[in-house]
Structures are given as C-alpha cells and as structure tokens.
Amino acid sequence: MLRNWLEVRLLVAITAITSALWFFIEIAEDVVQGETRKIDLAILMVFRSAHDPTQAFGPAWLNEFVRDISGLGSLGVLILLVAAAVIFLLLIRKWRTALFTLIATFGGGLASFLLKEVFSRPRPDLVPLGTLDYHASFPSGHAMMSALVYLTLGALVARLTPGRWLKIYVMGIAAALSILIGVSRVYLGVHWPSDVLAGWAAGAAWALGCWLLAHVFNLGNGAKR
Numbered sequence: 001m002l003r004n005w006l007e008v009r010l011l012v013a014i015t016a017i018t019s020a021l022w023f024f025i026e027i028a029e030d031v032v033q034g035e036t037r038k039i040d041l042a043i044l045m046v047f048r049s050a051h052d053p054t055q056a057f058g059p060a061w062l063n064e065f066v067r068d069i070s071g072l073g074s075l076g077v078l079i080l081l082v083a084a085a086v087i088f089l090l091l092i093r094k095w096r097t098a099l100f101t102l103i104a105t106f107g108g109g110l111a112s113f114l115l116k117e118v119f120s121r122p123r124p125d126l127v128p129l130g131t132l133d134y135h136a137s138f139p140s141g142h143a144m145m146s147a148l149v150y151l152t153l154g155a156l157v158a159r160l161t162p163g164r165w166l167k168i169y170v171m172g173i174a175a176a177l178s179i180l181i182g183v184s185r186v187y188l189g190v191h192w193p194s195d196v197l198a199g200w201a202a203g204a205a206w207a208l209g210c211w212l213l214a215h216v217f218n219l220g221n222g223a224k225r
Contacts, residue, residue, distance in 0.1 A: 013208055013211065013212045013215075014212070016204075016208050017205050017208045017209055017212070020201045020202070020204045020205035020208065021201070021202075021205050023197075023201045024139075024198050024201040024202050024205065027194055027197055027198045027201065028119070028138075028198060030194070031119070031121060031138055031194055031198070032119070036192070036193075036194040039193070039194075040192040040193050040194050043186065043193040044124060044126065044186060044189060044192065044193065047186060047187045047189070048126065048189065053126050054126060056187055056188065056189065066184045066187050066188060067184075067188065069180050069181060069184040070142065070181060070184040070185060070188060072146065072177060072180075072181055073142035073143070073145060073146035073181035073182075073184075073185075074142070075109075075141075075145070078105075078145055078146070078149045081149060081153065082101065082102070082105045082149060082153070085101055085153050085156070086098045086101055086102050089101060089156075097156065097214075100210075100213070100214065101152070101153070101156060104152055104206075104210040104213075105148065105149055105152060107206075108144070108145065108148040108149070108152075108203070108206045108207075109145060109148075111202070111206065112139070112141050112144045112145055112148075112199075112202070113135075113141075115138070115139055115144075115202065116135050116136040116137075116138065116139070116141065117136070119136060119138040119139075120136045121136055121137040121138035121192075121195070122136070122137060123136075123137040123190060123191065123192075124137070124189055124190065124191070124192055126189050137191055137192060137195050138192070138194070138195045138198060139195055139196075139198035139199040139201075139202055140182065140185055140191045140195040140196045140198070140199035141199065142181055142182065142184075142185050142191070142199070143178070143181065143182035143185060143191070143195070143196040143197075143198075143199025143200050143203065144198075144199035144200070144202045144203040144206075145199075145203065146177065146178045146181040146182070146203065147178040147182075147199065147200050147202075147203025147204050147206075147207060148202075148203040148206045148207050150174040150175075150177050150178050151171075151174050151175065151178060151203070151204065151207035151208075151211075152206075152207045152210045152211070153174070154170050154171050154173065154174030154175075155171070155174075155207065155210070155211040155214065156214065157170050158170045158171055159214070178200065178203070179200075182196040182199065182200055183196070
C-alpha cells in the first residue's frame with residue numbers, strides 16, 4: 001500500500017512538471033508570435049491610473065507596499081535566503097541536502113538568465129524603468145526565481161516538518177509569496193503579465209523537479225544527509 005502511494009505521488013509530480021513546462025512553451029510561442037500583446041497591455045492598464053498611465057493606481061502607501069513585496073523576489077534577498085538555508089542545513093549536518101539546495105537554486109538562476117538571453121523581450125515602456133531593470137523581460141526573473149527559491153525551500157522545510165497541516169501551511173506561505181511577488185511586478189509596470197505567467201511556470205517546474213529529486217534520493221530525512 002505504501003509503495004503504491006509513493007508511486008502515485010511521483011506520478012502526480014511528473015505530470016505537474018510536464019504540465020508546467022507545456023504551459024511555459026505555449027506562452028513562449030505566443031510571445032514570440034506577438035499574440036499576447038493586446039491582452040498583456042489590457043491587463044497592465046488595469047493597474048495604471050486612468051488619468052496618468054505612467055502611475056500605478058492607488059495611494060502612495062500601496063505603491064510603497066507593493067515595492068516592498070517586489071523586493072522579496074530580488075536577487076539579493078533570494079541569495080540571503082538560500083545562504084541562510086544552506087548554513088542551517090550544514091549546522092544540522094545535512095550535508096547532501098545543503099549541497100543539493102545550493103546546486104538547485106544556482107542552476108535555476110542560470111536557467112532564468114539563459115532564458116532571458118534567448119528571448120530578449122523588451123520591458124513595458126509605460127513607465128520609466130529603474131537603473132537596475134536592465135535585463136530582458138521574458139520570463140520574469142522575479143516570478144521565476146521567487147517560485148523556484150520559495151517553493152524549493154518550502155518543500156525542504158516541509159520534509160523536515162512533522163504533521164500534514166504544518167506542511168500545508170509551509171507550502172501555502174511559499175506559494176503565496178511567489179504569487180504576490182509576480183503580481184507586484186505587473187502592478188509596478190516592469191513586466192508584462194505573460195512574463196510573470198511564464199516565470200511562474202518555469203519556476204514551478206524547476207521546484208517540482210527539485211522536489212522529485214529530493215524525494216528520490218531521500219534528501220531532508222535522517223540525521224546526516
């Protein structure tokens with residue numbers, strides 16, 4: 001019975017990875033062919049002021065709050081989170097899990113960079129971009145890397161956490177942060193919605209793949225793994 005349940009979980013994970021990759025490919029094809037332009041612009045304008053499209057709607061405190069949320073997906077914050085997680089794993093002598101976490105997140109960052117270089121999509125020009133928004137737009141690095149890092153770390157923490165509801169809580173927080181960060185990028189006008197959707201899909205596929213490998217190699221369990 002236990003073996004059958006494990007096989008079902010692995011099959012579900014493989015199906016989810018395949019679906020996420022398929023979704024990314026579909027979006028990428030539409031972006032390359034220019035088919036997302038109208039809906040991208042329409043959604044982007046929902047978050048802009050009707051009187052001045054260069055300004056996001058809402059009061060100043062909302063704009064500041066969204067910028068703070070967006071910062072949770074910045075490279076610096078994610079590097080600090082991964083570093084903290086790796087050090088924690090080393091302190092509890094889970095050497096293989098620490099190395100796996102480092103390789104998985106670094107590999108995901110490299111994949112995000114290469115995808116941006118391949119597609120080289122310009123960012124939205126409705127708002128003046130900051131000096132640090134110099135990378136290409138597709139896929140959204142914030143969306144992809146936040147999904148990748150938060151979901152990967154969430155999955156590892158969930159494996160260390162007893163109780164089903166605690167595991168659900170941990171993964172729920174990880175997923176919520178990934179979603180909020182992606183939405184914040186559209187709100188700020190620095191990414192097209194399709195950039196964010198593709199970033200979520202790619203990041204989720206990578207995180208699921210990492211979870212699958214961690215499950216296969218039994219990482220996160222035991223005393224010194």
